[in-house]
Amino acid sequence: MVGTLVVEASDWVEDNAWVLELAKSNPDIVGFIGNLRPGHPDFAANLNRFSADPLFLGLRLRGLRPSEMTEAKALADIKRVADRDQTIDVHGGVKMLDPVSLIATRLPSLRIVINHLPFENWDGDPAAMRAALAGVAAHPNVYVKVSAVVRQREGKVVTDPDFYRPGLDVLFDQFGPDRLVFGSNWPVSDLIAPYEYVHGVVSEYFATKSRDVAEKYFWRNSHTAYRWLPRGAAAALLA
Numbered sequence: 001m002v003g004t005l006v007v008e009a010s011d012w013v014e015d016n017a018w019v020l021e022l023a024k025s026n027p028d029i030v031g032f033i034g035n036l037r038p039g040h041p042d043f044a045a046n047l048n049r050f051s052a053d054p055l056f057l058g059l060r061l062r063g064l065r066p067s068e069m070t071e072a073k074a075l076a077d078i079k080r081v082a083d084r085d086q087t088i089d090v091h092g093g094v095k096m097l098d099p100v101s102l103i104a105t106r107l108p109s110l111r112i113v114i115n116h117l118p119f120e121n122w123d124g125d126p127a128a129m130r131a132a133l134a135g136v137a138a139h140p141n142v143y144v145k146v147s148a149v150v151r152q153r154e155g156k157v158v159t160d161p162d163f164y165r166p167g168l169d170v171l172f173d174q175f176g177p178d179r180l181v182f183g184s185n186w187p188v189s190d191l192i193a194p195y196e197y198v199h200g201v202v203s204e205y206f207a208t209k210s211r212d213v214a215e216k217y218f219w220r221n222s223h224t225a226y227r228w229l230p231r232g233a234a235a236a237l238l239a
Contacts, residue, residue, distance in 0.1 A: 027232030147183030
């Protein structure tokens, strides 16, 4: 690993400042997706404040009801992000798919990354997964972060790669090699399995693809989706 893009889970506004301050002296951090609530009276001021730092690359929408994402005030604030050529991450599972489609339609220039696929709702049912994702997959500005792959059953980690392949095949077929983004989901992933296994499952899957496709998944697509800064050891990737 030569660099990381930090995605903020905290709801505290000042934690955005804390991560940006940390990044100043840590070149391994190549970008930061912050956490502000669209529709809040202070949204525009806080977005202006944090966007003054070039490492601030966008926002994660978390803890919002689907209806909140498409309210007029929220959409106006999300457009502010699009106008800055920044990225929106969306967390919240299946219920967020329809709002993502609406936002992607209204703001076709906005890059949107759906977090933590494949969702457990579709385990063992790739046909349902394919149908549920068809709408968002039709939007070329929507990416998916493949970061919730590993499962436990009866308290044990599922180690059979064939268990994961059908869901990964659906994601690859629908979004193609250019819109799948690797995500660690660390440290939450430690609750499911050791990180080397979390990484190993997707490594094994993409080992069946070409080197070019694997590189797109593991780092190139993240640069397309987030426009992270080439700094530290990661700068050599874009040299």
